[in-house]
Amino acid sequence: MPSIEEKLAKSLTAESTDLIPYLPYLLQDLWELGSSPNDMIHLISENIDVNETTRVLDLACGKGAVSIHIAEKFGCRVKGIDIMSDFIEVARQKSREYGVQSLCEYLTGDINESVIFEKNHDIVILGAVGDVLGNQLETLVKLSATIKREGYVLLDDGYARSQSEKPYLTKEKWLEVIRQSGFELVADQSVSDAELSSVLDEQMECLARRTSELMDSYPEKAGLFEQYLKSQMSECAELENDILGVTMLLKKVK
Numbered sequence: 658m659p660s661i662e663e664k665l666a667k668s669l670t671a672e673s674t675d676l677i678p679y680l681p682y683l684l685q686d687l688w689e690l691g692s693s694p695n696d697m698i699h700l701i702s703e704n705i706d707v708n709e710t711t712r713v714l715d716l717a718c719g720k721g722a723v724s725i726h727i728a729e730k731f732g733c734r735v736k737g738i739d740i741m742s743d744f745i746e747v748a749r750q751k752s753r754e755y756g757v758q759s760l761c762e763y764l765t766g767d768i769n770e771s772v773i774f775e776k777n778h779d780i781v782i783l784g785a786v787g788d789v790l791g792n793q794l795e796t797l798v799k800l801s802a803t804i805k806r807e808g809y810v811l812l813d814d815g816y817a818r819s820q821s822e823k824p825y826l827t828k829e830k831w832l833e834v835i836r837q838s839g840f841e842l843v844a845d846q847s848v849s850d851a852e853l854s855s856v857l858d859e860q861m862e863c864l865a866r867r868t869s870e871l872m873d874s875y876p877e878k879a880g881l882f883e884q885y886l887k888s889q890m891s892e893c894a895e896l897e898n899d900i901l902g903v904t905m906l907l908k909k910v911k
Contacts, residue, residue: 691785721748
């Protein structure tokens with residue numbers, strides 16, 4: 658079974674756990690790590706009655722971009738958990754910058770443990786982290802335990818454009834998994850090709866620059882950084898050609 662470090666590396670498209678200490682540097686220019694706060698806010702606004710008593714749990718919250726924008730928009734309380742302590746520090750700093758520090762709690766931790774003891778949240782968010790919690794069915798079952806009856810899950814993932822694009826599922830397969838796990842799909846928000854291309858181009862420009870800087874500083878590790886950049890480029894190609902990026906809003910019905 659993969660270690661949490663291996664799952665973390667994989668979730669951030671790193672081929673080796675040796676890269677983990679360098680991820681904060683590589684990703685320093687990116688506040689939003691995969692998930693779109695605007696898409697999640699749109700899905701919440703259109704489908705959920707949120708107020709100051711609403712409790713939101715953001716698992717693998719990264720640097721807090723999604724949960725901070727949600728706290729700012731709705732005035733609700735959010736708790737973010739991520740295994741990268743450097744990311745948590747940025748999230749705390751950003752919550753102060755946006756004036757929502759009193760609504761936000763950020764903790765360093767393993768979300769595999771968090772899904773065991775976190776309970777009775779109204780909304781739980783899991784954004785673009787792959788199989789850190791297991792396969793799609795295992796992930797939804799674990800998330801279900803963290804929310805109230807008729808609570809919601811916001812899941813940033815993707816629909817495979819064909820049956821062959823493993824480990825991604827087609828929308829039809831996703832609907833089957835959603836039903837099996839005791840949820841229903843309330844709504845989904847896909848990313849347009851033009852928007853996706855623009856975001857990926859910007860991200861790759863930042864990563865290429867930081868990778869080059871690390872290669873200059875640590876020439877003995879140049880191969881490690883070069884492989885990371887290649888992995889990022891491969892993932893971008895996959896997202897643009899094989900996968901439809903999507904944010905799903907699921908409601909717990911069982």
